[in-house]
Amino acid sequence: MSDELDLPSLVDAGARTLGFDDDTDLEVGPLAFGCWRFVGSDVARGRELIETALELDMNLIDTADIYGRGHGGRGFGEAEELLGKVLAEAPELRDQMVLATKGGIREGVPYDSSPDHLTQACDDSLRRLGVDVIDLYQVHRPDLLAHPLDVAETLDALVDSGKVRAVGVSNHTPAQVRALAEYLEVPLVSTQPEYSAAHLDHLRDGVLDQAMELGLAVLAWSPLGGGRLATGEGVRPELIAVLDELAGREGVDRATIATAFVLSHPSSPVAILGTQTPDRLREATKALDVHLDRRDAYRIIEAAEGVPHP
Template sequence: MQRIALGASGPELSRLVYGVWRLADSADTSVQATLRRVHACLDQGITSFDHADIYGDYQCEALFGAALKAAPELKARLQTVTKCGIMLTSAKYPARKVKHYDTSAAHIRASVDASLSHIGVDVIDLLLLHRPDPFMDAAETGACLDQLVQSGKVRAVGVSNFQPWDCELLQSAMQTPLATNQIELSLLAQSPFTNGQLAYHQQRQQPVMAWSPLAGGALFGDGAAAQRVRPLLQSLASQYGVGLDAVAVAWLLAHPARIVPVLGTNDLGRVQALGDAFKVQIDRETWYQLYSLAAGVEVP
């Protein structure tokens, strides 16, 4: 499995990351079932796991942590990515009046401490602000993120779903370089290729993490774009002896922006085959064939 460094002094992630957003939705959330999935990732060299405080209505970090508690020797082999800043309305927080964002220093610090405790690790390798917060005080948030890195609780910080101007604002108030931006990116979510998001991070040599690289499963559904692109995905999958999902991930890996797909299947067989994406070579014309089929138009 390829590895990718997030900046000169940032952590190194596996080129494919496993996301645990859907962990609490799996039919079997037992420690043993979670460990089977973690082992299936590690066996292929997928060592980086993407969490958020809110996943599974605030349950997923603890579910994952329970598995690590049963197999603590795994902790040294994996990298922990987690996020903070979204405040869900939830039975767990009955006093909360509205879904909102909180990037105050007090909330970020409390969220990091809770994540460390739930997952049961000593350090978060990469902390992401989950969404741009229109009420953010950049000076306060930036200083807090710097301080978390200095304290050693967090190795690197980044953002998620930020536009270039959101990154500029936050970065202007920080000393630590932002390591990455985790954005929605797939055959069915192509706008970052042309809206400036990828260009911004390429210019700064920051790898971008792609959430829902299979469009959250919509690539296998009845939508028009999925139906247009599937025959070619299928034909390439047959040529390489892999699944359609591997071809869709290879399409992201082929791009020069050094995209890091974050995959979220709960199916053990699919987890075991995630590394198949590296068997597929996507050349320039094939990349554009898939791009144009999904978009429904030829490039101008």
């Protein structure tokens, strides 16, 4: 291959709309702050993280009712409670964010998108967060035992009641999305799949293609593979070598290249960052200025999969 190639960067550093332009007026930055690991009772630290994220244009704040279980948390609801305490202390932050949460995982069940449960889960999230309205309410995982008509009617009712501005899904297959969208009165505006150089399934299973077809914002979870792409743990050495080479060329760290890779898919994913370190949030913004072209992205895919492209 020639080194003379002069290819444009694929990294999309622009704002994203949730849904098609006329579906919502919710606009978010290309990087978001995730609250899976946002646990504990240190409100000052929580506030510092949220304020740092918002200052860096990471205005989508993504949480879930279940967050708080694991990662040192004491249990269900803790991450929403901590965010609620931050918002109680600094209410001016509420309007600066697009507040996203999720329901539908139920301890001991494990999934419940029945009308009673989702409605109650949303009320409980509103109470823990201390807000009147959730901007984006997402079904966290598909409930295989719920009819999409029932889920759709429940989500429509949440929007009608004014408790929720828009609705989305997470970890849904294209068929599950289509079935739900078919019955919904309101537009489905987002999908939240795992997507990173460490998890490329959705490149070819229709999840990202469908998002582009239906105008769903792609909210990519674990853009660093939960940290593995930064540490190298459990990742193919060939992938680490390519990421390191590109990092050296661009003058950034490996995690930044991995984040830029997520932003370079044509569905313009939002990378939901999981770090709980303000300096790493700042570092991540360098991904927006990285030059990652088609050849670079194909090299990452090939190294990640260990299979040469035909």
